[in-house]
Amino acid sequence: MRRKTEAKRDAILDAATQEFTERGYDGASMSAIVARIGGSKQTLYGYFPSKDDLFVEVMMRVVERQVAASYAEMKAGPDVAESLRRYGVHYLKVRQSPDLVGLVRLAYGESGRSDIGRLLYRDGRMKGVEDIATFLATAMKEGALREADPKIAALHYVALLDAELAEPVTMRVREPASDAEVAEVVGRAVDVFLAAYGRRDGDPG
């Protein structure tokens, strides 16, 4: 006999990801998804029992692939500023990518009705913030940063990273920033962050 292949499943998910991020949940059509890969609706429904199920799988996969990968870049090191900077640059690049922008639009748009936003926030954003918080906690303990609530500090840092670009890009008020501009934006965020959370000159330690 013949078996359902993982390749086919992935192809469907790829097409669905495109369709959902481009048209939103309601705007996306199951027939259109099928049309993107060529094949039959019956095959699609053989892999995913409903539009809702397909949607959830799409969201989960994007989160795992992109968001998680982005946050994993955090590296502990002696130079806190440099670690923050490197993380920030990677984060903003991913944050501006069409896929993630589409995902964020979806998550916000659906967050009023479904639990997908919740889920995405927990597995994506929150996990990343916790990673930063862990890094910051270590830096605080080692005396590289002043003592403070590491969770809140992490939220502040991510917010500062998002400050200049996230909303305008999502709202299509401006284009994604170039690498050079990203570097500047991150630099300003790090400056503000360290002014608040860095050890003050003359502090003991």
Place this chain on the structure above:
Amino acid sequence: MRRKTEAKRDAILDAATQEFTERGYDGASMSAIVARIGGSKQTLYGYFPSKDDLFVEVMMRVVERQVAASYAEMKAGPDVAESLRRYGVHYLKVRQSPDLVGLVRLAYGESGRSDIGRLLYRDGRMKGVEDIATFLATAMKEGALREADPKIAALHYVALLDAELAEPVTMRVREPASDAEVAEVVGRAVDVFLAAYGRRDGDPG
């Protein structure tokens, strides 16, 4: 003869605002909007020629009423920290209200396809940021804050205000914060902001 009344128009817009913020653009139904106020579809179409037009009017009105009003709270004064704090408290209260949360979800959700997000960002957020920037510029000139790009400083401040609450509330990961908690959140944001943008001890001026 009889005239179309502003009261009726408002009633329709109220019902439509509810429907849109609860169900999203696609999820909202013109018949359901009519059902909320009791009346006829024909009457609705007498005031608004299409769902799109109605939607735009709804969005404009919410922006004018809430966002603009919120940002207008900015008061110039000798005590910069106090001004920032007062503004922050007012801003976060509005930002957490069901109406504005629904609006933000809509704006994000539709930003991929329509221009409504763009429009909303310009008339809402951007206008507010500019107001803060103006305030900050004055404070900088008067020596209450260090010299810096006021626009970026304003973006940083708003981002810091949003850091702890905006996304979790929008994603329904947590309930809106109480007044007491809002005060704490704003306090932390102001502390970080002033650490970065306040005059350093010993600076001239």
Place this chain on the structure above:
DNA sequence: CATGTACCGTACTGTACGGTATGATTATGA
């Protein structure tokens, strides 16, 4: 090679919705 299963294509069902049509009723202003 035979058979069970995936796959394709297409047509179909039921439903929901935006927008229109119609005709009766009610309030308003000249």
Place this chain on the structure above:
DNA sequence: TCATAATCATACCGTACAGTACGGTACATG
């Protein structure tokens, strides 16, 4: 008062789409 326009109730049209049915074909495995 009386004409005029707004309002109401309801039925209707066209369309789009989620999901199903069905008949036929390709393919892997026993």
